[in-house]
Amino acid sequence: MSDTQAQFSVLKQTADPKVVDAIEQLVAQGGDHELNRINVIDFSKRHDLDEERSISAFLHSARLGLFDLGWNVLCPGCGGVLGAHSTLKALKPDDYHCALCACGYKPNVDDQVEVSFTVNPRVRRIAAHDPDTLPVWEYYKQMYWSSGVDFTEESVATLANEVTLETRDLPRGETTTILLQLPQQFIIVFEPITHAALFIDVQGEPVGEPQELSIAYTNEPAPTKTVNLRPGPLNLTLKNQASTRALPSIFIAAEALHHLIGKRKPFLTAKRMLSNQTFRDVFKADNLNIDQRLQITSLTFLFTDLKGSTALYERVGDLAAFDLVRAHFHALLEIISSEKGAVVKTIGDAVMATFIRPEHAIVAGLRMRAAMDKLNEQRGTTDLIVKIGIHEGPCLAVMLNERQDYFGQTVNIAARVQSLSTAQEIHITGPVLDAPAVAELLEQRAIRPIQKQAALRGIADKMVVYEIP
Template sequence: MSEVDVLFANLGHAADPQTAECIEKTVRDGSDRDLNRINALAFADAHGLDPEKTIAAFLHAARIGAFEMTWNVLCPGCGGVLDTGATLKAVDRDSYHCALCAAGYEPTLDEMVEVTFTVNPRVRRIAAHDPDRLPPLEYYRQVFFSSGVDLPDDLEERFGRILLEIIELDPGEKAFVSVQLPQQFVIIFDAVTHSAQFIDVQGEPTSERQNLSMVISQAHATNETLTLRPGLLRLTLENHSDRRVLPNVCIANDDLHDILGHRRPFLTAKRLLTNQSFRDIYRTDTLDVDQRLQITSLTFLFTDLRGSTALYERVGDLAAFDLVRAHFRVLQEIVAMEAGAVVKTIGDAVMATFPSPDRAVAAALRMREAMLRLNAERGSEDLLLKIGIHEGPCLAISLNDRQDYFGQTVNIASRVQGLADPHVILTTEAIVGNEEVSEILRQRGITSVSRMEEIHGIGREVRIFALP
């Protein structure tokens, strides 16, 4: 049995067998492009697989060395990859600038950081393992643009309609290019160094030759838009970087916007951090101690057992411990089923995160039903679960050698749980105002009941909603 056979045999044991088999078939029979920067959600959709099982399978594949996982910082405008690293620790800048969009962005984990998977070269060698040898437009497709940009299959043909020139320049090389400028907005852009120059072509056409020099280097220098007239442009390009560069001159019209405007869901860093398989596999190697990464919106669910001290007194330490452990096991299974992750347990309490409010509410309803079943099986009311949910912005941090969260959203979620009665789920307006949550409650015939509460440490009253 070859090393590759052993790897995929191990993957079949660690992950969902159907998903593992599909990944193995793609490695053996797929194109090189299919195996570079795989979008796990698009892969699941294309093969009719469960998205959560697919994410888990690729995580296990990365753990055993069959794939390499990369974290890419994206431009929200064009979808280009502004920076990339092997871990989330590489996202270490306060802001990122996109030369193509001429805009700067403060990184968030919601939509600006994607996670992709590329086959390991010892499993199968693909062209993207040597990106400087990719054909120019294939470099743009496979390296510059993120997995969330749904580029057309006929990219070369469609891009050719707006392309005035594209060349390859080795390190230290200079080239002279002549292009006929139309009366439109033109961009000179290199996807390797992210160098750009904007040209606003306007006015009367000229028969005189216009000249422009552009130095391409690793420094992401900002540029001012130049105004030139329609007509011949003599363009001098110099590569001062240490890599091959691929500058192109194209017309920035509706055709270009249409090529780049089609997007598809991709695996965000936020979603991965709330994935239980990821937390189980990468417990301590996610963030540096000093990192503080913003998440625009994350849903927190807190649970606690009321009267657990009395429970230990009533049934004895051993029986109470076994019961509490059973309750933890059930809650963790439900959290994972709803695409969430348990961040930590504190005594008899659980802190969990979910990518959206509807998944948290669905989990809370399942938890309540599960505790009622456990109590019915025992013929007692030993497990009195209190649940609180809130959604909002937060910071992803590293605390006590684990990935954790910090901020007012976390505080409010915890305090809301503290106000809950057993078997009644308490939420905030941010939760019940969610469209998907409203549909869940409507289908279950649940009518929320609201009241104002003073929440300790917040300094103001907050409207909370009980889901009886």
């Protein structure tokens, strides 16, 4: 048995065998481009697999060394990869600049950082492991644009034949001159490796004599500039002074280009990964540096606490109480994971969990309440009463006590909302209730939230909260 076969055998012990079979088939039979920066969401859709099980399987495969995990900072405008990192710790706190869009962006983990998987070269060597050998359009497709840009062979052909005036594969140290016939259009001269661009605004009366323009590519980032030229001939001189090859391409910035790069498909975001239980369990060391602060614009927090746990220990004794509390934790953690959430930490008899979407947290809360009723019925007791609070909003992902954690007022409010419960009520806030999927869910289950005004400890103003009876 080869090392790779042995790794897949181990993988089947920790991940869904159906997903593992699909991954193993991809490694054996997939084209090179299919094994580079794999979009797990798209992979699960094409193979009719559960998304969460697919994510978990790829994470375990990365832990075994079958795949390499990648964190790519994307341009929200064109979908280009502005920074490719092997670990989340490598994300820079400053702006990532997109020359093609002439904009700067701070890395937003909600939807600007994709998580992808590339086959490890020891398992199978593919062309993307040597990106300098990729032809120009394969470089764009596999290295520059993210897995969320929906490029087909047809769209790549359209890009090459209808949107592009010229392209060159320019070795380092070399110079080339291109004679162009400039149309009266807005032109972009873009280079994807050094990430440099020049805009040419072509207007006015046509000229007969060739115009002259020179561009030099270096290792240093340069601001995107705009020059004005007239329709007609242009001698464009391109000098590659960088330490790598260059792939300058001359695009017509018309509707066809925007349409091609505007076609998107869902991808695995860093926010979703940070709220994935398998990632938190398997890649604890790969989360964040102690001084990193990643801003998240929207995350849903669920806090639970076991009512009267101190009295429970006194009433039934340490051994029986410990068994009850352990059973309660087992039920809660299984529900959180199955509803696409992740446990951030447990504090005494309390749980702090995160969910990407508020409706997942609501379903988890309702299931938790039902699970406690079932445990009480099985044990002939009424001791397990869980108080639950849910809030959604912005926060910071940070490292605290060697654990990836969250910080901010959203976290504080979620914890305080949980403390409002006196029995098995679930308390939620306005942002949670206002989510369309939550309103639809509550209506389907004929649940009518009860509005309250609540004073929360440490929060200056009273808040409107809602009790789920």
